[in-house]
Amino acid sequence: MSLRVVVADDSRVMRQIVIRTLRQAGYQWDITEASDGAESLRLAQDLDPDLVLSDWNMPEMSGIEMLRAMQAEGLDIPLGFITSESSQEMREQADAAGALFLITKPFTAETFRDTIDPFLA
């Protein structure tokens, strides 16, 4: 099954690493890149993707702001965070906002499979 997925991170390098690792994990998905939360929100509105994988700390609009904005607009699109920081407060905010998961960088293909596979079943 080829999902339509948006990968949002302000770092082009990190987007490439996320996409490369998704491929290594065996996910042959149709991926569209977003360079900040605002662009990711626009893509969510336009493409209605199956999944959004988002960094937390981004210019223009953070990942958590983007998730809340999606929900405020009634966009029920599954979202998981991939972030370099993960305080307890952030995890609580992510849970409260309905995020599926929060993966902390650095990650491996195994990390992706272990975390994402349960939500694909």
Place this chain on the structure above:
Amino acid sequence: MSAAIDMGIFAETVFAIAEEVFTAMIDPEPGALQPALEPTELSEDATWAWVDVHGEHPGRVMLGTDHDTAMLLTRALLAVPEDEAVSEADFVDAVGEIANVVGGNIKALVPDPGPLTLPQVAPVPPGDGATLLHRAQLVWRGHPLVITLWSLS
């Protein structure tokens, strides 16, 4: 930040964090990254990348290495072959992301940390009067690296 982080724990943990970052993102070969056995100095042609932690205990995590080593790290991170050019934008992005991921994990050692800034990259460290708390010296495939922790209080 000094009051917020146990320096003994930091010294033990910083190498483990850096090793995990390198293994996952840069160089999976076991032992490629090692603690430096002798004091190391960077050349004048160095690259510095850092992120700041705001909040009650403001601090900074900074990565420094020679420019040539930073370029090798960029190529490894992006899986770019030697005969392919790397743009300045990708170079700054890649080195900044290494500092960002290392800094994000070190931030996890701080109780109730504030937000992390976006990474900064420059040929010289910031001269804003920050106080050095700890300097970890590492070697990646013979190339020196330093990871430093600073208090911004």
